[in-house]
Amino acid sequence: MSGTQNANDIRDMLLDSAGLSLDRLPMLHVIFDRMTTSCAEHLRHMAASPMYYSLSGLESGRITEILEMYEANAVAGIFHAPEWDSHILIGFDRDFIYTMVEVLFGSDGSEPPVEEARGFSTIELRMAQTLFEQVAKALQASFALVADTKFKLERIETRMDFAVIGRRNNQAVAAKFLLQALNRGGEMFVVIPQSVLNPMRKVLSRVVSGESSGRDPRWMKQIATEVKKTEVTxxxxxxxxxxxxxxxxxxxxxxxxxxxxxxxxxxxxxxxxxxxxxxxxxxxxxxxxxxxxxxxxxxxxxxxxxxxx
The missing domain is CATH 2.30.330.10 (SpoA-like)
Structure with missing residues (x-):
């Protein structure tokens, strides 16, 4: 038993050091595509102005390298996943927060975007907490394709060096999403430790026909609705x-x-x-x-x- 356990530990250590090949995990792309569609649905009901939400990319790297670019420029929510016995991170960069505040408070985009580098206000942090909970529900529903788990918000951090979800040099996967509204936009990012995904490699490597956001009926309906609004002379x-x-x-x-x-x-x-x-x-x-x-x-x-x- 101990020999088998040691072999598994050594295998996990080798996998953690090597990093995941995202091209071999098509289901991971499907999960985040579905999450994109779900987030777009929720945000559209919260705001009067049209908003566009898209998955801009997936990448892998060390946690410290992923979070380094957001230092002093983002707010992060730390979530506990009990079934995985681990933590994940969801974050919004400064432009995302500023854009959402303007959209939710009815701005028409006539004023120039805020470019002030300052601390986040109480209102902005409360709005971020509400959005974190909505995004976590979307992620939970999307991951139900391969694993059932709940994401419980534990705390919010504005300093990335305090946003701890594991050892800083551990490998992780980061999904990045682009929000566009009022002729401006921002970025949301989700960071999941590789140690969480390793046990699901076999399931995530499956190719499921028809599971893409391009064929999601809600997404197709949204695109058709926006296209029909286009003005033609x-x-x-x-x-x-x-x-x-x-x-x-x-x-x-x-x-x-x-x-x-x-x-x-x-x-x-x-x-x-x-x-x-x-x-x-x-x-x-x-x-x-x-x-x-x-x-x-x-x-x-x-x-x-x-x-x-």
Missing amino acids: LKAVLEERFLSLGEIADLKVGDVIELQATPRSRVKLEGNQQGLFWCNIGQSEGTYVLKVDELIDQEKEFLDDVLPR
Whole structure:
């Protein structure tokens, strides 16, 4: 028994020193993709302004190296995972906090972003605590794919050297998320010790078909909704005339340009310099209106322009 235990300890030590190959853990990407979708859903219900939330990358390294770049520039929540007998860390950088404060308090983004390097206020820390709890629930639900565990917030730290989740030189995996709102944004990061993931390597190495945020119906619905909100300028073209530069230079006030169009001529409806529909023009209550008659065949239009008539 002791021999087997020693062998396992030596194996874990070798794995910890070598670091995980993230490319061989596709389920880890799926978990954080699902977490991204869940966080986006929660944040959208909390704020009136549109926000965009995305997974920007996964990386592995020593805990001290990962947290070093956030020193004096982030707030971190330390969570205990009882089932794993370990701790994880969730953090928001300064820009993330400032952006969320503006969004939640109804800013329209007209004022320049805050760039002051100062300590976090009580309001900012309370907001961070609320967000930590929401993110932890999203992470817990996402990890349910491979392991059930709860994440309990133990404390909040603003100094990364006090954000202890294990030995500083131990290996860990960091997932980074990008928040964009009000023409500004910030970063959220999740740090999980490699010793927690090692026992789940076999499960995390599985490839599950269809488990990606790109196929998540809620994510697809969100994208479709935002795309439909895009404003497009339409242009109604009655007729186009081609004039030489000399003819245009000779034009003066009072000149008349003859058109071949008649009241029965169809009008081309364009968007972004692309023909969309053929329409009939008419009048209704004293204004001109267009009635869509036919979808423009792009291939036919191209051939008509290229082939000699």
